[in-house]
Structure formats: C-alpha cells, structure tokens
Amino acid sequence: MKFKLKVWRQANQNAQGKLVDYDIDGINADMSFLEMVDVLNDKLIKKGEDPIAFDHDCREGICGMCSMYISGRAHGPQHAATTCQLYMRKFKDGDTIYVEPWRARAFPIVKDLAVDRGAFDRIIAAGGFVSVNTGQAQDANNLPVEKAFAEKAMDAAACIGCGACVAACKNASAMLFVSAKVSQMALLPQGQPERTRRALAMVAQMDAEGFGNCTNTGACEAECPKEISLTNIARLNREYINASVIAE
Numbered sequence: 171m172k173f174k175l176k177v178w179r180q181a182n183q184n185a186q187g188k189l190v191d192y193d194i195d196g197i198n199a200d201m202s203f204l205e206m207v208d209v210l211n212d213k214l215i216k217k218g219e220d221p222i223a224f225d226h227d228c229r230e231g232i233c234g235m236c237s238m239y240i241s242g243r244a245h246g247p248q249h250a251a252t253t254c255q256l257y258m259r260k261f262k263d264g265d266t267i268y269v270e271p272w273r274a275r276a277f278p279i280v281k282d283l284a285v286d287r288g289a290f291d292r293i294i295a296a297g298g299f300v301s302v303n304t305g306q307a308q309d310a311n312n313l314p315v316e317k318a319f320a321e322k323a324m325d326a327a328a329c330i331g332c333g334a335c336v337a338a339c340k341n342a343s344a345m346l347f348v349s350a351k352v353s354q355m356a357l358l359p360q361g362q363p364e365r366t367r368r369a370l371a372m373v374a375q376m377d378a379e380g381f382g383n384c385t386n387t388g389a390c391e392a393e394c395p396k397e398i399s400l401t402n403i404a405r406l407n408r409e410y411i412n413a414s415v416i417a418e
Contacts, residue, residue, distance in 0.1 A: 171197040171263045175210065177222055178270040183278045189268070199259040203246060204229060204236060206258055207269075223282040229254040231395065234332030238283055239270040244334035244393040252332060252395045272333050274342035276379045289379040290331050290347065297371035298351045301363040319357045326353040328396040335390035335398070341382030346390040348376050349406035350398045356409055366416050369409040 172195035180187030194210050201209070204226055211221035227233040236253035240246035246256040261267065269283065277285040315323075329350035336342050352369050355361025361368070384403060391400045 171195070171199055171258060171261075173197065173206075173258075173261065173264070174266045176266065176268045177283070179222070179282050180271075180279050182281060187279070189270075197258055199257070201258050202229070202254055203238070203240070203256040203258065204254050223280070223284045225284050226254065231255045232330060234330030234395075237272050237285065237287070237333055237337070239268075239272060239337055241268050244272075244337040245332070245395055250395055250397050252330075255395075272337040274333075274336050274381070276342065276344070276381050277333060277336065285333075287331070287333050289381070290333065290344070292379065293344070293348060293372050293375045294351060296375035297364060297368040298355070299364070300355060300360045302360070313359050315358060323354045323357040326350045326357070326398065326402055329354075329394075329398050330396060332395060334393050334395060336381065338389040338393035339382065339384075340387065340389065341385060343384045343390070344376050344379075344381040345384040345403050345406065346394065346398055346400070348372050349402035352409055353402040353405045356405065365409070366413050368413075369406060370413045370417065373406075373410055 172193070175192040175194060176189045177192060178187055179190045192210060194206070194213070197206050197209065207222060207224060214221050225235040225237055227235040229236070231252045231254060234252065236245070238245065238253045240253065240256070245251060245253045246260070248256045248260050271279055271283045272285050276289040277287055280286050327350075329347060331347060333347070335346035336344050352372060355368065356365060386400070388400060391398065
C-alpha cells in the first residue's frame, strides 16, 4: 500500500509549524499506524533528515500516549481504539492522510506530534487520590461494594488519560477526563474521605490549566477509545454542587 501523508512539523512550542508532505509505499495492510510512522522515520533518518517526533509507549491501547489527530478524528477513523490499535487496512491504497497533534491551549506542543499533557497530571495531583492506612492490606470482604457501583467505578476507571476527549471537543474541555477520575472514587467506599473536596479541587485545577467549558455536544464520548460515558459528567456536576454546599 502507498499513502500521501501530510504531517504537522513544529520544532517547539514557540516555532512556526506547518504541514509537510511525505510519500510512502510498501506499507503492509496489517501494520499499525505507529508502525507505519516508524517506517517513515527510518527512511527519514537514512536520508539524514529529522524524524517525526510522536508519543508512544505500550502500543497495546493501555497507556494513552499515542495521541494523534488523524484525518479530522482523534486517534483516527477506527471506533473505540487508540492510534496504536489503528491498522493501515482501515485506509484505502493511495489515501491522503492528515496527521496533527492535539489542539488545545492546555496541551502545548513539545515537538511535531508530541504535546505536553502535564495538565492532566496536575489535575490528578489536586484530588485524584484516596487516603489509605499503611501496613497490611485490609481484607476485601471487609469493604463490601454493591455490584452496580463496582461496575460503574470500573467503567470510569478505564479512562487512560489520552486526551482524545479534549482534542475532539470544540471547546477543548477536559470534563470527561475529570469526571471519570472523580466518578471512579466517588462510587467506592475507599474514596469517601476526600469526597467533599475532590470535585472542588480537581475542577479548580482544570480551570486553572485553561481547558474550555463543556457544552454537551458529546464529541468526547464519541471519540473516547475506552467509551467513557457522558453520565460521568452528570455525576461530576452533582459531586461539585454537593461539595460546594458543604463547603459553605
């Protein structure tokens, strides 16, 4: 297979970026998108050119590092999949593919397709933790959790923090990410000690990082590779209101 790639190249946050054309052929349909970029980078290095910088780690759809905006969609055209789970057979031979980084003020570009998602880490540090006693772990049977709550908590905990929700949102909102992290702990007994301050602290940090507001268009849920539900945003709103009343 052969493709024409239009890849965003930018030396750093302050440099002027642009789309650069690359023609590539000999691509196996069973290659992942990242493997295709690896092949392109190998050719660029052999020609003495600067390879394309992009984030990657596990390449198993777990770490959330492979953040690319591909032909107008976060992580590309495959539903409920990360970029590393996107295979070239999803494209047609001869296709022109646009590859860009996440576009959000809170995700400044480091280089080319790599962005700094440290804002997510700071949001987690603000309240995404639980108080636990040190020493031997408590027997699980001593903390019974209703099956329905356990399943909802696990669904929320599936969020890998990739930032696709931010990239897909017209406002660059991080509400789906924050709501997933708040929900997974609000639903479990281990998360109760910080419950009254968690939503307030994490939302305040989200606003401080410069993310936009949620206007409920649903693009975040549609593009999330882990299919995190919008119902988590409703839960975050309830947690925030309750915490605000208690704080007063």
